[in-house]
Amino acid sequence: MNAVAAHAPGTLDIGIGGLWVRLRTDSPSFVAEMSSRFAGFLGHALKPDHVFDVELIPFPEDDDHAGVDAHEDAVQVTRNGQLWQVRRGDFFAQWDPRLRHGHARMVPSPYSLDSVIRILHTLILAEQGGMLMHASSVAWGGRSFVFTGVSGAGKTTISRLCPPDAHILTDEMSFIRPQEEGYFAHGTPFSGELGRPGENLNAPLSGVFLLAKGPENRIDTLSPAEAVRALMANILYFARDDALTARVFDNAIALAECVPVRRLTFYPDAHVWDFIGRHA
Protein backbone atom coordinates (compact mmCIF):
# COMPACT_ATOMS: atom_id res chain seq x y z
CA MET A 1 0.00 0.00 0.00
CA ASN A 2 0.81 3.61 -0.57
CA ALA A 3 1.23 3.83 3.18
CA VAL A 4 1.69 6.53 5.71
CA ALA A 5 0.82 8.66 8.49
CA ALA A 6 -1.87 10.16 10.51
CA HIS A 7 -5.10 11.40 9.12
CA ALA A 8 -6.71 14.76 9.34
CA PRO A 9 -10.20 14.62 10.84
CA GLY A 10 -12.81 14.48 8.14
CA THR A 11 -10.53 12.59 5.78
CA LEU A 12 -11.01 9.10 4.49
CA ASP A 13 -8.66 7.20 2.17
CA ILE A 14 -10.40 4.42 0.25
CA GLY A 15 -8.28 1.99 -1.73
CA ILE A 16 -10.01 -0.26 -4.25
CA GLY A 17 -7.97 -2.27 -6.71
CA GLY A 18 -4.88 -0.31 -5.76
CA LEU A 19 -6.50 3.04 -6.61
CA TRP A 20 -6.55 5.37 -3.66
CA VAL A 21 -9.23 8.01 -3.42
CA ARG A 22 -9.08 10.53 -0.60
CA LEU A 23 -12.41 11.94 0.54
CA ARG A 24 -12.36 15.19 2.47
CA THR A 25 -15.36 16.52 4.28
CA ASP A 26 -16.02 18.76 7.25
CA SER A 27 -18.21 16.15 8.89
CA PRO A 28 -16.33 13.68 11.10
CA SER A 29 -19.61 11.89 11.79
CA PHE A 30 -20.12 11.19 8.08
CA VAL A 31 -16.54 9.94 7.88
CA ALA A 32 -17.23 7.64 10.81
CA GLU A 33 -20.33 6.28 9.09
CA MET A 34 -18.44 5.78 5.84
CA SER A 35 -15.58 4.10 7.66
CA SER A 36 -17.77 1.18 8.56
CA ARG A 37 -19.21 0.96 5.05
CA PHE A 38 -15.77 0.79 3.45
CA ALA A 39 -14.18 -1.29 6.20
CA GLY A 40 -11.40 -3.43 4.80
CA PHE A 41 -10.67 -0.91 2.06
CA LEU A 42 -9.39 1.95 4.18
CA GLY A 43 -5.86 3.08 4.78
CA HIS A 44 -3.68 6.11 4.95
CA ALA A 45 -2.34 7.00 1.53
CA LEU A 46 0.84 9.04 1.37
CA LYS A 47 -0.10 10.20 -2.09
CA PRO A 48 -3.69 9.37 -3.04
CA ASP A 49 -4.39 8.86 -6.74
CA HIS A 50 -7.44 11.12 -6.57
CA VAL A 51 -8.83 13.60 -4.06
CA PHE A 52 -12.50 14.35 -3.66
CA ASP A 53 -13.91 17.18 -1.57
CA VAL A 54 -17.34 16.27 -0.33
CA GLU A 55 -19.77 18.99 0.63
CA LEU A 56 -22.72 17.66 2.55
CA ILE A 57 -26.12 19.24 2.14
CA PRO A 58 -29.26 18.52 4.17
CA PHE A 59 -31.83 16.04 2.96
CA PRO A 60 -34.72 17.89 1.33
CA GLU A 61 -37.38 18.68 3.92
CA ASP A 62 -40.21 17.21 1.90
CA ASP A 63 -38.34 14.02 1.17
CA ASP A 64 -37.80 11.11 3.48
CA HIS A 65 -34.32 9.62 3.35
CA ALA A 66 -35.53 6.46 1.73
CA GLY A 67 -36.85 8.50 -1.16
CA VAL A 68 -33.54 10.19 -1.70
CA ASP A 69 -31.69 6.89 -1.55
CA ALA A 70 -34.02 4.98 -3.77
CA HIS A 71 -31.91 5.31 -6.93
CA GLU A 72 -35.04 6.19 -8.80
CA ASP A 73 -33.46 9.18 -10.49
CA ALA A 74 -31.44 8.37 -13.54
CA VAL A 75 -27.81 9.30 -13.20
CA GLN A 76 -26.42 11.64 -15.84
CA VAL A 77 -22.73 11.58 -16.59
CA THR A 78 -21.49 14.17 -19.05
CA ARG A 79 -18.20 15.66 -20.08
CA ASN A 80 -17.78 19.42 -20.05
CA GLY A 81 -14.39 20.00 -21.65
CA GLN A 82 -11.99 18.02 -19.49
CA LEU A 83 -14.39 17.99 -16.59
CA TRP A 84 -16.69 15.06 -15.88
CA GLN A 85 -20.00 15.99 -14.30
CA VAL A 86 -22.25 13.50 -12.57
CA ARG A 87 -25.79 14.35 -11.56
CA ARG A 88 -28.51 12.53 -9.73
CA GLY A 89 -31.26 13.78 -7.47
CA ASP A 90 -29.16 13.22 -4.36
CA PHE A 91 -25.79 14.47 -5.61
CA PHE A 92 -23.83 16.54 -8.07
CA ALA A 93 -20.18 15.75 -8.59
CA GLN A 94 -17.44 17.07 -10.82
CA TRP A 95 -14.11 15.42 -11.46
CA ASP A 96 -11.10 16.67 -13.37
CA PRO A 97 -8.98 13.70 -14.46
CA ARG A 98 -5.97 15.91 -15.25
CA LEU A 99 -5.90 17.36 -11.76
CA ARG A 100 -7.11 14.09 -10.24
CA HIS A 101 -9.40 16.17 -8.14
CA GLY A 102 -13.12 16.30 -7.75
CA HIS A 103 -15.87 17.90 -5.76
CA ALA A 104 -19.18 16.40 -4.75
CA ARG A 105 -22.23 18.02 -3.25
CA MET A 106 -24.47 15.41 -1.73
CA VAL A 107 -26.85 14.47 1.00
CA PRO A 108 -25.15 12.63 3.87
CA SER A 109 -26.16 9.24 2.60
CA PRO A 110 -23.88 6.24 2.28
CA TYR A 111 -25.77 5.24 -0.85
CA SER A 112 -25.02 8.54 -2.47
CA LEU A 113 -21.34 8.32 -1.69
CA ASP A 114 -21.27 4.70 -2.81
CA SER A 115 -22.73 5.75 -6.16
CA VAL A 116 -20.27 8.58 -6.63
CA ILE A 117 -17.37 6.25 -5.85
CA ARG A 118 -18.65 3.62 -8.28
CA ILE A 119 -19.14 6.11 -11.10
CA LEU A 120 -15.75 7.67 -10.46
CA HIS A 121 -14.16 4.24 -10.71
CA THR A 122 -15.92 3.48 -13.99
CA LEU A 123 -14.34 6.61 -15.45
CA ILE A 124 -10.88 5.99 -14.00
CA LEU A 125 -10.85 2.35 -14.99
CA ALA A 126 -12.03 2.99 -18.52
CA GLU A 127 -8.95 5.12 -19.10
CA GLN A 128 -6.78 2.32 -17.74
CA GLY A 129 -8.29 -0.49 -19.81
CA GLY A 130 -10.24 -1.84 -16.86
CA MET A 131 -13.85 -1.91 -15.82
CA LEU A 132 -16.43 -2.37 -13.13
CA MET A 133 -18.79 -5.16 -14.05
CA HIS A 134 -22.12 -6.33 -12.67
CA ALA A 135 -20.66 -9.62 -11.57
CA SER A 136 -19.56 -11.59 -8.59
CA SER A 137 -15.95 -12.67 -8.39
CA VAL A 138 -14.13 -15.25 -6.38
CA ALA A 139 -10.42 -15.87 -5.82
CA TRP A 140 -9.53 -19.52 -5.43
CA GLY A 141 -6.23 -21.38 -5.70
CA GLY A 142 -4.29 -18.35 -6.87
CA ARG A 143 -6.75 -17.54 -9.66
CA SER A 144 -9.89 -15.49 -9.88
CA PHE A 145 -13.18 -16.10 -11.66
CA VAL A 146 -15.81 -13.57 -12.57
CA PHE A 147 -19.47 -14.54 -12.84
CA THR A 148 -21.85 -12.29 -14.66
CA GLY A 149 -25.33 -12.48 -16.08
CA VAL A 150 -28.79 -11.09 -15.82
CA SER A 151 -30.48 -10.61 -12.49
CA GLY A 152 -31.33 -14.02 -11.05
CA ALA A 153 -28.73 -15.85 -13.13
CA GLY A 154 -26.91 -16.91 -9.97
CA LYS A 155 -24.13 -14.39 -9.33
CA THR A 156 -24.71 -14.36 -5.59
CA THR A 157 -25.61 -18.06 -5.48
CA ILE A 158 -22.35 -19.19 -7.01
CA SER A 159 -20.31 -17.04 -4.67
CA ARG A 160 -22.25 -18.45 -1.70
CA LEU A 161 -21.40 -21.96 -2.87
CA CYS A 162 -17.66 -21.37 -3.19
CA PRO A 163 -15.26 -23.65 -1.28
CA PRO A 164 -14.14 -22.70 2.23
CA ASP A 165 -10.64 -21.90 1.02
CA ALA A 166 -11.96 -19.48 -1.62
CA HIS A 167 -12.36 -15.74 -1.13
CA ILE A 168 -15.35 -13.75 -2.27
CA LEU A 169 -14.04 -10.60 -3.91
CA THR A 170 -17.56 -9.29 -4.40
CA ASP A 171 -21.04 -10.64 -4.95
CA GLU A 172 -22.13 -7.52 -6.80
CA MET A 173 -19.58 -5.38 -8.59
CA SER A 174 -16.37 -6.82 -9.96
CA PHE A 175 -13.28 -4.70 -10.44
CA ILE A 176 -11.16 -5.87 -13.37
CA ARG A 177 -7.95 -4.24 -14.39
CA PRO A 178 -5.07 -5.10 -16.71
CA GLN A 179 -1.68 -5.25 -15.11
CA GLU A 180 1.71 -6.21 -16.52
CA GLU A 181 1.02 -9.89 -15.91
CA GLY A 182 -2.47 -9.81 -17.40
CA TYR A 183 -5.93 -9.08 -16.10
CA PHE A 184 -6.64 -9.21 -12.39
CA ALA A 185 -9.90 -9.21 -10.46
CA HIS A 186 -9.82 -7.18 -7.26
CA GLY A 187 -12.08 -7.21 -4.26
CA THR A 188 -14.55 -4.37 -3.85
CA PRO A 189 -16.57 -3.01 -0.94
CA PHE A 190 -19.68 -2.96 -3.14
CA SER A 191 -22.06 -5.59 -1.87
CA GLY A 192 -25.24 -7.10 -3.21
CA GLU A 193 -27.52 -9.69 -1.66
CA LEU A 194 -24.79 -10.98 0.66
CA GLY A 195 -24.85 -7.57 2.30
CA ARG A 196 -21.18 -7.60 3.10
CA PRO A 197 -18.17 -6.16 1.32
CA GLY A 198 -15.83 -8.37 -0.61
CA GLU A 199 -12.38 -9.28 0.59
CA ASN A 200 -9.65 -6.83 -0.28
CA LEU A 201 -7.58 -9.27 -2.33
CA ASN A 202 -6.75 -9.76 -5.96
CA ALA A 203 -5.76 -12.62 -8.23
CA PRO A 204 -5.05 -13.20 -11.92
CA LEU A 205 -8.28 -13.53 -13.83
CA SER A 206 -8.72 -17.04 -15.26
CA GLY A 207 -12.14 -16.69 -16.76
CA VAL A 208 -15.35 -14.76 -17.08
CA PHE A 209 -18.51 -16.84 -16.99
CA LEU A 210 -21.89 -15.84 -18.29
CA LEU A 211 -24.17 -17.61 -15.85
CA ALA A 212 -27.36 -19.56 -16.25
CA LYS A 213 -28.93 -22.06 -13.90
CA GLY A 214 -29.74 -25.48 -15.30
CA PRO A 215 -30.16 -29.17 -14.47
CA GLU A 216 -26.46 -29.95 -14.81
CA ASN A 217 -23.10 -28.25 -14.94
CA ARG A 218 -21.67 -27.43 -18.32
CA ILE A 219 -19.40 -24.89 -19.94
CA ASP A 220 -19.96 -23.68 -23.48
CA THR A 221 -17.63 -21.52 -25.48
CA LEU A 222 -18.88 -18.24 -26.91
CA SER A 223 -17.95 -16.76 -30.24
CA PRO A 224 -15.76 -13.65 -29.99
CA ALA A 225 -18.76 -11.47 -30.76
CA GLU A 226 -20.94 -13.26 -28.20
CA ALA A 227 -18.20 -12.82 -25.62
CA VAL A 228 -17.96 -9.09 -26.27
CA ARG A 229 -21.74 -8.78 -26.20
CA ALA A 230 -21.86 -10.55 -22.83
CA LEU A 231 -19.21 -8.26 -21.41
CA MET A 232 -20.76 -5.10 -22.79
CA ALA A 233 -24.14 -6.02 -21.35
CA ASN A 234 -22.63 -6.08 -17.88
CA ILE A 235 -19.90 -3.47 -17.81
CA LEU A 236 -20.95 -0.53 -15.72
CA TYR A 237 -20.72 2.78 -17.47
CA PHE A 238 -22.98 5.76 -17.62
CA ALA A 239 -21.56 8.44 -19.85
CA ARG A 240 -23.10 9.05 -23.24
CA ASP A 241 -19.79 10.16 -24.59
CA ASP A 242 -18.33 9.15 -27.95
CA ALA A 243 -14.74 8.74 -26.80
CA LEU A 244 -15.63 6.91 -23.62
CA THR A 245 -18.03 4.60 -25.44
CA ALA A 246 -15.32 3.64 -27.89
CA ARG A 247 -12.91 3.15 -25.02
CA VAL A 248 -15.25 0.91 -23.06
CA PHE A 249 -15.99 -1.08 -26.21
CA ASP A 250 -12.26 -1.52 -26.92
CA ASN A 251 -11.63 -2.53 -23.32
CA ALA A 252 -14.28 -5.25 -23.58
CA ILE A 253 -12.78 -6.50 -26.83
CA ALA A 254 -9.30 -6.55 -25.32
CA LEU A 255 -10.53 -8.46 -22.27
CA ALA A 256 -12.33 -11.02 -24.44
CA GLU A 257 -9.13 -11.54 -26.44
CA CYS A 258 -7.05 -12.24 -23.33
CA VAL A 259 -9.38 -14.04 -20.94
CA PRO A 260 -11.79 -16.86 -21.81
CA VAL A 261 -15.39 -15.69 -21.69
CA ARG A 262 -17.71 -18.69 -21.58
CA ARG A 263 -21.23 -19.65 -20.65
CA LEU A 264 -21.50 -21.62 -17.40
CA THR A 265 -24.77 -23.41 -16.90
CA PHE A 266 -24.82 -24.72 -13.36
CA TYR A 267 -26.90 -26.69 -10.97
CA PRO A 268 -26.80 -24.71 -7.75
CA ASP A 269 -24.92 -26.92 -5.36
CA ALA A 270 -21.30 -27.00 -4.24
CA HIS A 271 -20.31 -29.50 -6.97
CA VAL A 272 -20.23 -26.65 -9.41
CA TRP A 273 -16.94 -25.56 -7.88
CA ASP A 274 -15.41 -29.00 -8.45
CA PHE A 275 -16.54 -28.61 -12.02
CA ILE A 276 -15.00 -25.15 -12.31
CA GLY A 277 -11.77 -26.43 -10.76
CA ARG A 278 -11.57 -29.24 -13.32
CA HIS A 279 -12.60 -27.30 -16.43
CA ALA A 280 -11.66 -23.67 -16.02
Next chain:
Amino acid sequence: MNEAPLYLLREHNVAARRIGDELMIMSAKDSALFSLNETAAILWEAADGNTALADIVARGICPLFDIDADTALRDARETAEGLAKHGILQLSPHPFGSAS
Protein backbone atom coordinates in the same frame (compact mmCIF):
# COMPACT_ATOMS: atom_id res chain seq x y z
CA MET B 1 -36.23 0.40 -61.65
CA ASN B 2 -36.55 4.11 -61.09
CA GLU B 3 -36.21 4.85 -57.41
CA ALA B 4 -35.01 8.13 -55.98
CA PRO B 5 -31.30 8.07 -55.21
CA LEU B 6 -30.24 7.52 -51.65
CA TYR B 7 -26.95 8.37 -50.00
CA LEU B 8 -25.70 6.89 -46.75
CA LEU B 9 -23.38 8.41 -44.16
CA ARG B 10 -22.02 6.70 -41.07
CA GLU B 11 -23.10 8.37 -37.84
CA HIS B 12 -20.14 9.81 -35.98
CA ASN B 13 -21.23 8.91 -32.47
CA VAL B 14 -20.88 5.18 -32.87
CA ALA B 15 -17.91 2.87 -32.49
CA ALA B 16 -17.56 0.10 -35.08
CA ARG B 17 -15.26 -2.84 -34.58
CA ARG B 18 -14.79 -6.08 -36.47
CA ILE B 19 -14.80 -8.95 -34.00
CA GLY B 20 -14.15 -12.33 -35.49
CA ASP B 21 -16.24 -12.31 -38.65
CA GLU B 22 -18.85 -9.90 -37.29
CA LEU B 23 -19.01 -6.15 -37.53
CA MET B 24 -20.27 -4.81 -34.22
CA ILE B 25 -21.41 -1.27 -33.70
CA MET B 26 -21.96 0.48 -30.44
CA SER B 27 -23.98 3.65 -30.18
CA ALA B 28 -22.78 6.29 -27.74
CA LYS B 29 -26.28 7.75 -27.70
CA ASP B 30 -27.97 4.87 -25.93
CA SER B 31 -25.21 2.25 -25.46
CA ALA B 32 -27.03 -0.10 -27.82
CA LEU B 33 -24.86 -2.75 -29.41
CA PHE B 34 -25.57 -4.06 -32.90
CA SER B 35 -24.16 -6.93 -34.91
CA LEU B 36 -24.42 -6.27 -38.61
CA ASN B 37 -25.06 -9.03 -41.09
CA GLU B 38 -22.98 -9.22 -44.22
CA THR B 39 -25.19 -6.92 -46.28
CA ALA B 40 -25.51 -4.35 -43.53
CA ALA B 41 -21.75 -4.44 -43.00
CA ILE B 42 -21.18 -3.73 -46.71
CA LEU B 43 -23.54 -0.75 -46.50
CA TRP B 44 -21.88 0.55 -43.36
CA GLU B 45 -18.40 0.29 -44.77
CA ALA B 46 -19.40 1.99 -48.03
CA ALA B 47 -21.44 4.74 -46.38
CA ASP B 48 -19.13 7.62 -47.19
CA GLY B 49 -21.95 10.08 -47.83
CA ASN B 50 -21.14 10.45 -51.50
CA THR B 51 -21.72 7.04 -53.05
CA ALA B 52 -25.29 6.34 -54.08
CA LEU B 53 -26.91 3.25 -52.63
CA ALA B 54 -27.50 1.91 -56.14
CA ASP B 55 -23.77 2.03 -56.80
CA ILE B 56 -22.96 0.34 -53.50
CA VAL B 57 -25.41 -2.41 -54.34
CA ALA B 58 -24.13 -2.81 -57.89
CA ARG B 59 -20.49 -2.97 -56.85
CA GLY B 60 -20.61 -4.55 -53.42
CA ILE B 61 -23.71 -6.68 -53.09
CA CYS B 62 -24.82 -8.02 -56.48
CA PRO B 63 -21.45 -9.63 -57.25
CA LEU B 64 -21.55 -11.47 -53.92
CA PHE B 65 -25.09 -12.77 -53.93
CA ASP B 66 -27.14 -14.52 -56.55
CA ILE B 67 -29.78 -11.80 -56.66
CA ASP B 68 -31.13 -9.43 -59.29
CA ALA B 69 -30.27 -5.75 -59.00
CA ASP B 70 -33.82 -4.53 -58.32
CA THR B 71 -34.39 -6.96 -55.47
CA ALA B 72 -30.94 -6.26 -54.05
CA LEU B 73 -31.55 -2.52 -54.12
CA ARG B 74 -34.96 -2.86 -52.51
CA ASP B 75 -33.53 -5.06 -49.74
CA ALA B 76 -30.55 -2.75 -49.27
CA ARG B 77 -32.85 0.27 -48.97
CA GLU B 78 -34.82 -1.51 -46.26
CA THR B 79 -31.64 -2.42 -44.45
CA ALA B 80 -30.33 1.14 -44.70
CA GLU B 81 -33.60 2.51 -43.33
CA GLY B 82 -33.37 0.06 -40.44
CA LEU B 83 -29.83 1.18 -39.66
CA ALA B 84 -30.92 4.81 -39.82
CA LYS B 85 -33.78 4.09 -37.44
CA HIS B 86 -31.24 2.79 -34.94
CA GLY B 87 -29.09 5.89 -35.35
CA ILE B 88 -26.25 4.08 -37.07
CA LEU B 89 -26.54 5.71 -40.50
CA GLN B 90 -27.84 8.99 -41.89
CA LEU B 91 -29.79 8.92 -45.14
CA SER B 92 -30.24 11.65 -47.70
CA PRO B 93 -31.52 11.95 -51.27
CA HIS B 94 -28.44 14.09 -52.00
CA PRO B 95 -24.75 13.48 -51.46
CA PHE B 96 -23.79 14.70 -47.99
CA GLY B 97 -21.03 16.86 -49.38
CA SER B 98 -23.42 18.78 -51.64
CA ALA B 99 -25.14 22.05 -50.75
CA SER B 100 -28.63 21.05 -51.89
